[in-house]
Amino acid sequence: MVTTAISNKPSFSQTFFSSLYKVENGERFRTCLQCGSCSGVCPFGYLMDYPPGRMIAGLRADEFDLVMESDTVWMCVSCYACAQICPSKIPITAGLMTRTKEELLLAGNVPTELQSALENSQRYGNPLGESPRKRADWAIGIQPPVTILGRDRRPVDVLWFVGDYPSYHPRVQLVAKSLAKVLNTLGINFGILGPEENTDGDTQRLAGERGLFEMLTEKNGKIFSKYQFEKIITSDPHAYNALKNEYPALGVSYPVQHYTQFLAERIDQLKPLLKQEIPAAVTYHDPCYLGRVNGVFDEPRMLLESIPGVKLMEMSHNHTNSLCCGGGGGGMWLDGFQWEKAHARLSEWRVHEAIDIGANILAVACPYEPPRFEDAIKMTQQAGRVVVKDIVELLAEALG
Amino acid sequence: MNIIVPVKLVPDLVEELSIDASGTALDTAWLRMIINEFDDHAIEQAILLKERTGAHVTVLSTNVEGVDDLLFTAAAKGADRLIKLNGDFESGINNHTLARAMATILRDLKPDLVLTGVQANNDLDGSIGPQLAEYLGMPYIGYVSGVTVSGETVIVRKEYPGGLIVEMEASTPVLLGIQAAEQPPRYVAISKVRQMMKTMSIEELDLSTLDSTGAPVVNRMFQPEATGRATMLPENADNAANQLVTIFKELGVL
Numbered sequence: 241m242v243t244t245a246i247s248n249k250p251s252f253s254q255t256f257f258s259s260l261y262k263v264e265n266g267e268r269f270r271t272c273l274q275c276g277s278c279s280g281v282c283p284f285g286y287l288m289d290y291p292p293g294r295m296i297a298g299l300r301a302d303e304f305d306l307v308m309e310s311d312t313v314w315m316c317v318s319c320y321a322c323a324q325i326c327p328s329k330i331p332i333t334a335g336l337m338t339r340t341k342e343e344l345l346l347a348g349n350v351p352t353e354l355q356s357a358l359e360n361s362q363r364y365g366n367p368l369g370e371s372p373r374k375r376a377d378w379a380i381g382i383q384p385p386v387t388i389l390g391r392d393r394r395p396v397d398v399l400w401f402v403g404d405y406p407s408y409h410p411r412v413q414l415v416a417k418s419l420a421k422v423l424n425t426l427g428i429n430f431g432i433l434g435p436e437e438n439t440d441g442d443t444q445r446l447a448g449e450r451g452l453f454e455m456l457t458e459k460n461g462k463i464f465s466k467y468q469f470e471k472i473i474t475s476d477p478h479a480y481n482a483l484k485n486e487y488p489a490l491g492v493s494y495p496v497q498h499y500t501q502f503l504a505e506r507i508d509q510l511k512p513l514l515k516q517e518i519p520a521a522v523t524y525h526d527p528c529y530l531g532r533v534n535g536v537f538d539e540p541r542m543l544l545e546s547i548p549g550v551k552l553m554e555m556s557h558n559h560t561n562s563l564c565c566g567g568g569g570g571g572m573w574l575d576g577f578q579w580e581k582a583h584a585r586l587s588e589w590r591v592h593e594a595i596d597i598g599a600n601i602l603a604v605a606c607p608y609e610p611p612r613f614e615d616a617i618k619m620t621q622q623a624g625r626v627v628v629k630d631i632v633e634l635l636a637e638a639l640g
Numbered sequence: 641m642n643i644i645v646p647v648k649l650v651p652d653l654v655e656e657l658s659i660d661a662s663g664t665a666l667d668t669a670w671l672r673m674i675i676n677e678f679d680d681h682a683i684e685q686a687i688l689l690k691e692r693t694g695a696h697v698t699v700l701s702t703n704v705e706g707v708d709d710l711l712f713t714a715a716a717k718g719a720d721r722l723i724k725l726n727g728d729f730e731s732g733i734n735n736h737t738l739a740r741a742m743a744t745i746l747r748d749l750k751p752d753l754v755l756t757g758v759q760a761n762n763d764l765d766g767s768i769g770p771q772l773a774e775y776l777g778m779p780y781i782g783y784v785s786g787v788t789v790s791g792e793t794v795i796v797r798k799e800y801p802g803g804l805i806v807e808m809e810a811s812t813p814v815l816l817g818i819q820a821a822e823q824p825p826r827y828v829a830i831s832k833v834r835q836m837m838k839t840m841s842i843e844e845l846d847l848s849t850l851d852s853t854g855a856p857v858v859n860r861m862f863q864p865e866a867t868g869r870a871t872m873l874p875e876n877a878d879n880a881a882n883q884l885v886t887i888f889k890e891l892g893v894l
Contacts, residue, residue, distance in 0.1 A: 342829075370654070451829050451830035
């Protein structure tokens with residue numbers, strides 16, 4: 241008779257499975273029906289070696305180490321489509337996908353492109369690797385001048401958390417300038433942190449760098465506590481998500497609004513000022529972290545409809561089943577990696593949807609999107625007439 | 641195998657550099673320091689050797705701002721021992737001075753292999769590798785992009801211009817100037833670096849007298865001069881093409 245010693249040491253699958261229980265509603269992983277909806281709705285599920293449903297099956301079969309050998313989890317753009325559709329309401333994105341990326345990152349299995357964005361975030365406080373001293377350079381020349389709290393030393397009503405791309409990316413700086421114009425026109429007493437602001441870290445967290453996220457939260461929290469303000473607003477749904485849902489658990493808690501919410505509250509004051517007509521068929525792309533994750537669907541549409549001449553129309557994916565632009569969860573910094581695997585970009589898919597319904601303007605509300613969609617338009621035939629505008633750019637234009 | 645990796649922090653080019661009032665050195669007021677890229681590769685190569693054949697890796701650097709982060713990051717990658725060297729670096733330090741002072745310390749550490757970056761962006765007086773090798777009486781091979789160790793023999797891959805790669809054999813102890821590790825320097829999660837800050841300690845050693853003789857004296861430093869030779873063409877394709885044809889004709893190309 242042959243006897244085999246059974247090890248008491250828990251396997252990797254078991255340790256990993258129990259770590260999922262620490263995530264909010266993590267016990268629901270036990271209730272997976274293996275219906276496969278998550279893998280089907282995942283925009284890149286079709287080319288993952290282990291789409292979410294199979295990952296859960298792998299956990300149950302005690303074979304999660306096989307999942308860890310594959311790099312296709314880096315195709316996950318943390319768009320929450322899987323978590324949204326799951327009939328058992330399993331926290332697939334927040335738990336399974338993010339924890340898997342964390343484990344891969346701890347094991348040093350990180351695509352090189354992503355590595356530099358993470359290193360830049362740690363070193364310079366922004367994933368683009370730009371000089372922190374130049375973080376407020378976009379605001380030079382704006383009248384009345386934008387208050388920088390560390391320089392101007394005065395209390396404000398609203399702290400505007402500008403974010404990385406509006407601060408540095410030449411295309412998205414235009415969005416920042418538009419928001420400054422709208423806030424100035426409404427007479428809002430606002431200020432920014434300028435060189436003291438660090439990246440919010442949310443996308444880095446969803447790309448598996450939890451430690452970096454905690455460090456950035458600490459840094460931003462320390463800066464926030466130096467100044468007097470009533471609330472925070474931001475044009476970045478990722479920053480909004482971090483400040484609203486993640487920072488409080490780490491002891492950094494302030495009221496926060498996406499700018500579309502902030503402006504929608506002031507629609508009575510804003511609407512009479514929108515005199516310049518914009519005659520266009522406009523469609524709105526719901527950003528994952530504004531819509532699906534945080535339930536903000538109506539305010540952006542209300543703002544667009546307040547612009548004279550705008551005819552609002554919906555793409556086939558809208559509201560909760562909106563299609564990700566491909567920038568989330570680290571996708572913004574994995575373009576080459578994802579292109580190699582997919583030979584397609586989600587942003588191009590989305591642009592096709594806008595063309596199909598005959599939209600002239602693809603309206604957005606997330607700083608990842610103008611450059612992503614504009615690049616996609618260059619790659620898409622018949623897209624010539626479609627232009628990409630952040631909602632606040634349209635508002636600024638309508639102010640005349 | 642005892643591997644020593646001397647590394648240094650160099651000016652980070654993400655910030656614009658300016659020259660100080662004396663006109664002979666960089667203004668340090670806004671200077672950020674970053675690990676010399678080639679030194680980062682030297683650390684990676686040392687860790688790869690440790691993983692492959694087993695080795696004890698010591699990383700050492702001068703005690704300037706940012707050195708603790710650099711050393712703890714190296715530890716998170718797998719370095720076993722961390723050393724920072726104390727001395728008066730206020731007025732800047734050249735490679736002649738540093739090589740002389742570090743040689744004494746390196747000799748006491750009895751290395752089999754010394755790996756250092758082949759060059760750095762602030763090497764005004766030559767790279768440090770050959771100078772160190774001279775003081776230590778070791779052979780030196782530079783522009784190395786791969787190392788294999790077998791007993792007391794190392795086989796290195798050295799790059800030459802024109803894509804030529806040569807394999808060389810040397811006996812330990814030997815000093816190598818690393819151009820590139822066999823794989824890009826790895827990423828370590830911040831949580832691992834933070835863990836090292838709690839568990840690892842950095843030893844401090846004092847550099848003896850700093851003797852700066854032998855290095856060239858900087859009389860004046862210059863900013864690169866901007867020139868106005870670029871011509872911007874109009875955005876309209878037809879106008880741009882017309883202007884381009886005119887320019888080509890003026891230059892005698894067409």
